Amino acid sequence: MKASDIIALLPYQRPFLFVDDIGMITEDAIEGHYTFRRDEYFYQGHFKNNPVTPGVILTECMAQIGLVCLGIYLMKDELKKDLSTQIALTSHQMDFYLPVFPGQKVTVYSEKEVFRFNKLKCKVKMLTEDGDLVARGIISGMLKA
Amino acid sequence: MTKEQLITKLKPLIEPYVQDEEAFKNLSEDTDFVKDLKVNSANLVDIILDIEDEFDIRLENEDMEQMLDVKSAMEIIAVKLGI
Numbered sequence: 001m002k003a004s005d006i007i008a009l010l011p012y013q014r015p016f017l018f019v020d021d022i023g024m025i026t027e028d029a030i031e032g033h034y035t036f037r038r039d040e041y042f043y044q045g046h047f048k049n050n051p052v053t054p055g056v057i058l059t060e061c062m063a064q065i066g067l068v069c070l071g072i073y074l075m076k077d078e079l080k081k082d083l084s085t086q087i088a089l090t091s092h093q094m095d096f097y098l099p100v101f102p103g104q105k106v107t108v109y110s111e112k113e114v115f116r117f118n119k120l121k122c123k124v125k126m127l128t129e130d131g132d133l134v135a136r137g138i139i140s141g142m143l144k145a
Numbered sequence: 146m147t148k149e150q151l152i153t154k155l156k157p158l159i160e161p162y163v164q165d166e167e168a169f170k171n172l173s174e175d176t177d178f179v180k181d182l183k184v185n186s187a188n189l190v191d192i193i194l195d196i197e198d199e200f201d202i203r204l205e206n207e208d209m210e211q212m213l214d215v216k217s218a219m220e221i222i223a224v225k226l227g228i
């Protein structure tokens with residue numbers, strides 16, 4: 001399964017798609033990228049005259065790459081053609097270290113901890129282009145083909 | 146292992162994921178994980194994984210599908226343990 005096939009199967013679209021490309025993917029881990037556009041809608045309000053990417057959006061980006069893209073790859077044989085994948089975020093624990101500003105590119109790394117009975121739990125981190133840690137944590141979700 | 150011993154070992158595995166504390170206080174064999182304790186689907190998986198570790202058994206998808214209440218969980222554990 002190619003990276004472009006995975007992205008095409010994602011159930012998101014602008015303005016809530018936070019995956020540009022996938023650099024590496026195996027049964028155990030994934031690496032992907034996203035560049036926050038200068039005109040993302042949330043910069044209008046977060047914060048007033050001081051655009052900073054909200055932590056919930058960073059978490060969303062980490063979940064879309066680290067959990068959903070990896071989950072689609074892991075379930076590639078069971079996925080239906082009609083894209084009726086059911087996904088739900090079920091828990092996350094996240095620590096943040098650096099702000100992400102408009103125009104910045106981030107890399108997300110995710111390692112599978114558990115994938116059983118449709119539950120995928122991953123250890124996920126986000127880095128800047130310089131390799132500095134933006135955020136890290138644990139994200140879990142349920143995936144059903 | 147008696148039924149009472151089994152339920153005593155099960156209770157602490159279930160407790161961290163319970164949403165309805167009252168229902169947990171009145172836990173019996175008939176208690177349903179989702180309907181009574183309001184455990185969500187992801188935490189039901191956590192309970193199953195914790196049961197595997199605690200009893201050193203391996204549960205399969207068909208076991209998971211049947212483990213809807215305390216009674217069926219106890220039965221499946223008993224079968225796996227051969228008791």
